[in-house]
Amino acid sequence: MGHPETRGIDLVPDTERTGRPRRLFAVWAAPNVSYLSFAIGGSLILMGLTLPQAVGVILTGNLLWVCTGVIAASGPVAGTSGSVISRAFYGVLGNKAVLVVTGWLIAAAYLALNWSAASVAGIGLAVRSGLPDGSAVHAAVICLIAGATLLIAIYGYATIVRLYSALSVLLTVVFIVVTGYVLAEADWSYAPAAPLHGGALVAALGVAFTVIASTPLSYSNSPDLARYLPRGSGSAAIAGWTALGAYLPSVVFTSVGALAATSLDMSDPQAALESILPGWFIPVFVLSVVVNTLTNNGMTAYSASLSIQSVGVRIARIPAVLVIGVLGTGMTLYAILVWDFLTSVNTMLQLVVVVTGPAMAVAVTDLLMRRNRYDGPRLLQQERGGPFWYHRGVHFAGVLALLTGVSASLMCVTASFWTGPLAEATGGVDLAVPSGMAVAAAVYWTTARALASVPRP
Template sequence: MTTTNDTTSVSPSGGRGAERAGQLETRGIGLVPEDERGGRPHQLFAVWAAPNVSYLSFVVGATLILMGLTLPQALGVILVGNLLWICTGIVAASGPVAGTSGSVISRAMYGVVGNKVVLVLTGWLIAAAYLALNWSAASVAGIGLAGRFGLPDGSVTDAVVICVIAGGTLLIAIFGYTTIVRLYTALSVLLTMVFVVVTGYVLAAADWSYTPAEPLKGTALAAALGTGLAIIASTPLSYSNSPDLARYLPRESSSVAVAGWTAFGAYLPSTVFTVVGALAATSLDMSEPEAALESVLPGWFIPVFVIAVVVNTMTNNGMTAYSASLSIQSVGVRLARIPAVLIIGVLGTAMTLYAILVFDFLTSVNTMLQLVVVVTGPAMAVAVTDLVLRRNRYNGTDLLGQQRGGPFWYHRGVHWAGVLALVVGGLTSVMWVNTSFWTGPIADALGGIDLAIPSGMIAAAAVYWAMTRALRSIPRI
């Protein structure tokens, strides 16, 4: 049996990609022709900065202080944890070379059939969970704003706010690449201006001499540092989809520039505003982040801040929904990209409603960020290792071909090196993770020290390197 080649059958509509902002992008996972590519790597800075000028960064930074870390310890965790944006940048470099989406490039790692199974987990479920996480953050703020305008408090209002935010986000994903690049360039400036104002008020109120009532020591300190690193690093590790937007750059674009601008665009705002969140927690009760931040802002500015929070979340989730729709196509579901966006949006909205109406927001954030790294860490390690072994030489036409016996068919459609690396890395992470939901046996034996990220990534990279060498599944270049 021979499967179809999706190089040309990119979507049922057969449309070309959008060429102007405001045009619907109908291209799915198909190869981006050279004559439809353009731009320069530096444009990726704004694309990645806009979603990371983030209210969620305030929340995460405050969490580090609430865990009992001192201010210098929290700052160290933030600076180190965000360095994993380098991995996001490295993976992005494969986009211009391959000219297709990250969910297709990963066929090189897992095989045509194996990749479909992996994408159900990494491209659908985790993407939907991140949609829910970010929409939850925006919805908490939006619901508060609705109350200020006199709307009745209750589940109906909450549900309406969530659905409006989700709808606006999906519009961004539907219009696609060109709109994202143009829109995010402007929004990165506007959001930065709003959050800089918030930063000014936070800095004025911060307790620069802050010391926890009972400073952590020994094993307790090591456990808090490990957990903090897992929370911070979980965000960059979730973006294995970074080639999706870089694929529109010319093939000859510098890989170093693509990697650098992607990583720097995300690292800078993520680090800065997570630090601000930590500073806020030195003097404010950040167990309710929105109320705490609003307490130091002038009344007239609060609606501006809340709107910025909502818009920021929409920019973040716009990229996630865009990539998740491509993952749906990569699995083999015969859907155009736009209906695929709507499907992932419905799933994420349902999870958001459940998170907001059933669970505590702050608990949901921390637990999810720690748990997803058992998958995203090893997956990122496999992607980076594969790129290094191949020296970033990917052929988009070969990747899009799904015929039996093709270069990425491997053994019955599965590249066991990638699958086993992901499984071993994930199981290793599970042994080291420490959350309120689950504590791995090794983490428990060591007093709760969470080393899920380094252990899982090292194990996955080592297994992938060894297996590809043993199977000779990657040609030596």
């Protein structure tokens, strides 16, 4: 824990594989005991949903954490990162193109999203402490939070596992206290002023599901955090502890956010929550928001640095962390200084799901087809004619599945700046997640079978 991790995408030797799958629970719980969950839960009520409808969407949308858990099981088998394992889906060269989007741009966007949440809270605390409310202070807070996050990513896996176990407990305690104050203020008989019915209700439920599902679908990095487990670790245990560690806090605190919106104006989540907290506890809450962001983005930056190496950029893992950090910091500065926070949240979540949903479907389908039999040394071979070179470096089944899945998702998404033609034809019903994932999985399965490009184990 006391030394920066220098290992990148190279194989983890058996002598360094320790621990049991259950430690993944705390690793995934810490980033999901989240202020952002409060904000997202509140946004569901702002969409016009009733409390039971919002909780129903939260329970179902978060079930997609099962996908994150399933692909985590490939980490110990392959002994390398998820960004290398995905060469099996897309081919050596095709994988590089995919990672530029999923491993760099989307990772940087999630860094910016979470840093925005922490920065809003940190800026408020700084102003309350007497600092001027200006762009210079805003930029300083953002850079300070980004720097602390990148330090976690630089120290890497051992630090994440040990530190997150303690932080998951600390954050849970603080957020349970916040939950107590929310429950005391909640309007359990809440009903929207203008209840939604018919097509309008279905449309709102579709958008809400997409927003909730976008978080678990974005975590294709779960093999990175399981690859240090012993090779014989049970796949079901890895999948279960990963999914459960993320699912439980996500459901609980997103539901609390929805409850808060029954009596508070959650268009400004921080101000709303602070209005019901005692003055002495507000700094504790704000610092917990910042710490939660460090846990979330530390994990994201760690995996993004591995993706940079997998693309073929000749750079060590630690400098790669700094590269992704600069990109994410720039996007955060734009989001905070140009956009408002809640607009940034909903816009980004609805945008990235058109890519992350189909990508997750391809990964899960490939794992099921291979029965989770991945050969790490062969995956690391990049020479022409290698086992995952396929045709000119591209696995046609994977690239076709991803592109058709993204196209289907775009046709069915409803966002602030784009409504797909199929979504428009159905009155704005957002089916981006099920359509994109179903099409991607079906195309990958049928095409890979037809080409015999995924061998049957």
